[in-house]
Amino acid sequence: MLVKKAKLFISLFSLMFFLSCFEGTDFEQANDVLLTPEIELDLIYFNIEASQFYNPSTSTEILVLKDTTDLDFLGGRDINNILKKADFLFQFTNSIPREFDVSFDFLNTQNQSKYFIQSNIVSGNQTNPVVTTFLEEIDEQEITDLTSANKVVISVAIASSSQNLTGVLNLQSKTTYYLEIDQ
C-alpha cells in the first residue's frame, strides 16, 4: 500500500517536471533590443532690438552681432555613440525692415569649425513681422562632426543700419535628437 502511494507520489512529481518547460521562446532576442527615443529639446532663443545694430555714441553702424555659448552636452563620445540624427529647427520672427544673414558655427575646444549652418532672414516690419523657418537635418555621416563640437558661435549680420531703425529680430529654436541605444 505504502509502496503504491510512493509510486504515485514519484510519478506525479516526475510528471510535473517533465511537463514543465520554456516552450516557444528565444532569449537570444535580448541582443536585438534597441531603444530609439526621439527627444525634443529647446536650444537657444534671443530677441535682438534694432537699436543693437547702431552705436549712438560713435554714430556708427554695427553690422555684425556675435554671441557664443557652450553646449557641453553635445561633445563627447557617449553622445556620439547613440546620436544617429539631429534636426535643428530655427524660427525667426523679424519686425526689422532689413534682411539678415544668420550663421551658427559649431566649434570644438580648439575653436575649429566642425559644423556650419547659415540662413537668410526675410525682412519684415513692426505691423507685419515676417516668420522665416528653416530646418537643418544632420544625418548619421555628419553627426560625428556635430558631436565633436562643444560650443556654438551665432553671428547675425545686417546689410545696413541706422539710428532710426526699429523692430525686433526674434529667434526660437529646438532640436530633435534621434537616439539609438543598444546594450
Next chain:
Amino acid sequence: MKKFFFFYIFFGVSVVVSQNKQLLYNWDVTPQALMLNPGSVVASQYHIGVPFLSQIHLNAGSSGVSAFDVFADDGVDINTKIRNTIFKLSARDFFTATQQLDVLNFGWLSKGFDPIYFSGGIYQELDFIAYFPKDFAILAWEGNRDYIGKPFDFSDLSARADLLTVYHFGANKQLSSKLTAGVRIKLYSSMVGLESTSNKGAFTTSQREGSNNVYEHTVVDLDLEVRTSGFLSLDGLDQSQVSRILLGRALLGGNLGLGFDAGMTYQFDSQLSLTASVLDIGAIFHSSDTEVYRASGDYTLDGLQLIFPELALGGSTIPYYDNLEDEIEREIPVDTLNIGYTQLRPTKINAALHYDFGPRVGDKDSCDCRSRATKEERVSQAGVQYYTIFRPRGPQLAGTLYYRRKFGNSLSVKTTYTVDRYSAKNIGAAMSLNLGNVNFFVAADNLLDLSNIAKANSVSLQLGFNFIVDQQ
C-alpha cells in the same frame, strides 16, 4: 504519550510569486505552518530544523507580463513586443522577488499544568518590489517627441529592497477546547536597505502661446527621495570585507527593528474552524550608516537665452551654459543627508475558514500526535483562505479555495485555486508522503501554466525533504 522528535531537512528550489504561501498555510506537514500562523494547532511535541537547510525559499514574479510576452519566438520584432508590453502594463503592475533561508528553527512543548508550545529561530530574508515606472519607461523607450503636453509622473518611481536577518521567538497555547492562540516577537537586523516610495512631481514638455522658446520643459512640484541604509560603509571595500561586514550585521550588528506576529485558531465544532494571523507588524529603525538623497523644487527650462552683449576686444563671453546648470541646481537642489529613518515592514494578513469532513484519519493503534486540540482529524478538509500583504502602493490581495485530503497517516494532498493580481486561474497542488522517518514534500503553483513556464506570470515550486525521527 510518545515523544515526537521532528527533525527535518528542507532543500530544493522553490519559486513562489509574492510572499503568499497558500499551499503551506494551515497544512500541518512542516513546522513552517506555525511561521504562517503562530496560533495554529501545533502537531509536534518538539521540532528542530537543520541549520541552513530547514527552509530555502525563492520567489520571483511580475504582474501583467510573462517571459512569453517578450521572448516568444514568433517572428515579431522584440522591440515591438517590448513596446506593446510597456503600453499594456500599468504603473500599478510590479515585479517582486523574495528569498528566505531558515538558519535555525526549533520548538518544544513545555508540558505541565499549562502546556505552551514555544518556538524560535533565525531566518534571513531578501525582499524586493519595484512598481513598473510606466511614464518613464515610455519616456526612455519613445522620448518626449510624441508626448508634447503629457505630464510624466515621478510618483511612478517606487521601489524597495531589504536584506535582513530575523530573530524570532513565539509562544502558542491552547486557551480552551475551542481556541488556540499564539504570538511571536521578532527582532530585525538589517544588512542593507533601499527605498524610494513616496516620490511626486511631474515633467512636461509643452507648447504655450507667448512662451520664450518653442517649448517649455517644466518640472512641477518635484519631491524625490531615495533612502539607503548600510551602503555607505561598504563603498570601496572588496568582496571579502563586504561579506564580513554583512555577516556582522546579520548577527545583530546592523540597524535593528522590532515586530511581532499573532495568530489564532477557533474551533466552532468538530468540523468547522477559523484561523487568522497577522505577520510582521513592525519596523526597522535605520539610525546609522544611512544616506538619504532628496531633490525638490519647480523649474521651467526653455533653452539658452543669448543677449549679444557688447564685448571689449578679447573680453570673455557670458557662460550661458554654466549659468543654466547653476540655476537648475539652485531651483532643484539635490541634498544628501545622513539622517535616520523608520521603515515599516510589509505586514501580511492571513485568514481562513476550514471545514473537515469524511471519515476519521488514522490507525487507532498509533500515536495521534496531532491531538493536542480536541478535534478529531478527518480525511478531508476544504476551505477558503484570504491573504493580503501591505506594499508601498497599498495592499495586494489574494483569495484561495482549497481542498486537502489525507490518505492514512502517510500521504496528504492539498490543492488550491487562487485569484490574485498575477492570475485569475492559479491552480496549485501539494503532496506530502511519509516513508518511515523520511518525509517527501512537493508543492507547485500555477499548474495550468506548468506546460510552458514562459507563459506564466508567476511560477511556484517548492520541494521538501524532511527527515523525521520518531523517538519513543
